[in-house]
Amino acid sequence: MGPHVVPVASDLACPAAADVVVVGGGIIGTTSALYLAERGLKVVLCEKGHIAGEQSSRNWGWCRQAKRDPREFDLIREALGLWRGMDARIGAATGFTTTGILFAANTPEREASFADWVKEAAGAGIHAQMLSKAEAAKQLPGDTAPSKAALWCASDGRAEPQKAAPAIAEAARRAGAVILTDCAVRGVETGGGKVVAAVTERGRIATSTVVVAGGAWTRRILKDLGIDLPQLKVRANVLRTSPVENGPIPALWDHDFAFRRREDGGYTIANGHVNVVPIVPDSFRFCLDFLPALRMEFASLRLRFGPRFFTEWQEAGRRALDEPSVYEAVRVLDPTPDTSYLRSAFAALQRRFPVFAGARIVQSWAGFIDATPDAVPVISPVDSVSGLVVATGFSGHGFGIGPGAGHLVADLVTGARPIADPKDFRLSRFFDGSRPRPMAGL
Numbered sequence: 001m002g003p004h005v006v007p008v009a010s011d012l013a014c015p016a017a018a019d020v021v022v023v024g025g026g027i028i029g030t031t032s033a034l035y036l037a038e039r040g041l042k043v044v045l046c047e048k049g050h051i052a053g054e055q056s057s058r059n060w061g062w063c064r065q066a067k068r069d070p071r072e073f074d075l076i077r078e079a080l081g082l083w084r085g086m087d088a089r090i091g092a093a094t095g096f097t098t099t100g101i102l103f104a105a106n107t108p109e110r111e112a113s114f115a116d117w118v119k120e121a122a123g124a125g126i127h128a129q130m131l132s133k134a135e136a137a138k139q140l141p142g143d144t145a146p147s148k149a150a151l152w153c154a155s156d157g158r159a160e161p162q163k164a165a166p167a168i169a170e171a172a173r174r175a176g177a178v179i180l181t182d183c184a185v186r187g188v189e190t191g192g193g194k195v196v197a198a199v200t201e202r203g204r205i206a207t208s209t210v211v212v213a214g215g216a217w218t219r220r221i222l223k224d225l226g227i228d229l230p231q232l233k234v235r236a237n238v239l240r241t242s243p244v245e246n247g248p249i250p251a252l253w254d255h256d257f258a259f260r261r262r263e264d265g266g267y268t269i270a271n272g273h274v275n276v277v278p279i280v281p282d283s284f285r286f287c288l289d290f291l292p293a294l295r296m297e298f299a300s301l302r303l304r305f306g307p308r309f310f311t312e313w314q315e316a317g318r319r320a321l322d323e324p325s326v327y328e329a330v331r332v333l334d335p336t337p338d339t340s341y342l343r344s345a346f347a348a349l350q351r352r353f354p355v356f357a358g359a360r361i362v363q364s365w366a367g368f369i370d371a372t373p374d375a376v377p378v379i380s381p382v383d384s385v386s387g388l389v390v391a392t393g394f395s396g397h398g399f400g401i402g403p404g405a406g407h408l409v410a411d412l413v414t415g416a417r418p419i420a421d422p423k424d425f426r427l428s429r430f431f432d433g434s435r436p437r438p439m440a441g442l
């Protein structure tokens with residue numbers, strides 16, 4: 001089971017028409033709904049389960065510029081600015097705070113690549129620096145084996161995933177959006193190459209614009225519209241601890257573990273270098289597209305054949321829009337966590353930081369990351385269907401960039417000046433021969 005998420009009640013009536021229907025109530029769908037509603041549009045957000053039930057409540061909570069793909073520099077800089085003003089904007093707490101984030105560099109290769117990254121980021125107005133061992137130790141008192149060097153981004157921070165998207169959804173509602181939970185969108189109706197309606201389990205909503213922010217389901221949703229989005233899932237695991245007194249404030253990624261302090265005094269902890277990739281029918285379909293990413297992340301990915309293959313095989317079939325859909329059958333995608341990776345991460349952390357010795361594991365969970373071949377999101381109109389906008393494929397780092405992405409969605413829908421250049425996020429990059437490659441990975 002996933003973590004407890006602040007509940008968001010559903011509005012009761014499903015409107016017959018809207019300016020925009022947003023599919024998905026994660027951080028991307030809720031921020032999109034907020035910025036669209038603030039601009040005076042009639043917005044309906046449909047979430048098949050509960051708000052932030054999937055990735056957006058299960059993540060580490062890192063809002064980081066550090067080690068980002070340069071194609072995301074402008075958007076993450078803007079996103080951090082939006083996070084800083086979010087609580088005041090929405091009159092509620094998202095738990096955002098600036099803590100700084102460290103990435104340990106224990107090999108000369110990693111140190112050199114981080115140093116190059118720091119130079120490139122500086123050109124985009126992102127201030128980060130390389131720390132020596134002594135400087136890294138100063139940021140993390142109590143570390144008995146500080147790394148040789150580290151990448152440090154003091155202006156990075158974290159928000160609380162179990163409350164941020166719910167708080168933003170409530171704010172979108174106050175701005176005029178209708179929020180429907182337990183309300184799957186079964187499909188998008190088109191006519192003459194344009195969006196005409198979103199068909200939900202509670203009824204049809206006539207609209208000229210649908211924003212698909214369906215996380216790991218987006219490939220499935222687009223497939224029914226004849227759009228072959230290359231997207232695969234990666235299973236990532238997390239545990240949370242009981243409160244730890246005087247624990248480190250900045251977040252740290254190292255090879256064996258990653259952690260960040262939570263608002264409740266406990267820590268969110270993960271294994272720094274293992275993620276599981278279930279082999280599914282789409283793995284074969286997209287194996288060439290994902291080959292560069294697989295090569296880049298090979299040391300950290302574990303390919304696994306199991307029941308997920310048959311689940312996705314069964315889910316792939318098309319269903320009539322007046323029949324219950326797979327989205328209703330799976331209200332919340334809740335994979336079983338790989339606890340052995342988590343236990344080894346926790347043990348490594350306790351050995352290195354004695355302050356964690358008395359901490360208990362309170363809960364663990366997993367989530368499916370929606371990955372694209374270049375590990376850069378798609379935030380884009382769809383050329384073949386007028387009125388369809390997609391925001392997906394955040395490849396394991398969409399929470400921090402979420403408010404920037406939601407703002408960009410609203411810009412694309414309303415034709416406003418985009419908050420960041422959307423060129424590198426266009427969907428067509430996968431079909432126009434560009435064959436974009438990953439630069440920073442998951």
Ligand SMILES: Cc1cc2nc3c(=O)[nH]c(=O)nc-3n(C[C@H](O)[C@H](O)[C@H](O)COP(=O)(O)OP(=O)(O)OC[C@H]3O[C@@H](n4cnc5c(N)ncnc54)[C@H](O)[C@@H]3O)c2cc1C
Pocket residue numbers: 023024025026027028029046047048049050051052053054055056057058059060061062063064183184185186213214215216217218221236237238327331332366367368369391392393394395396397398399400401
């Ligand atoms: C373990 C883990 C750790 C991570 N750590 C970080 C981190 O530290 N920092 C960071 O920036 N990112 C992190 N990420 C990634 C981040 O969580 C995601 O990129 C981000 O939450 C994606 O948001 P989303 O709104 O696109 O997707 P989601 O949060 O997955 O939301 C999509 C929603 O769409 C709904 N939906 C799907 N289909 C339909 C339908 N047909 N009708 C109605 N609703 C539908 C789903 O139920 C779901 O709630 C992590 C991810 C995981 C799994």
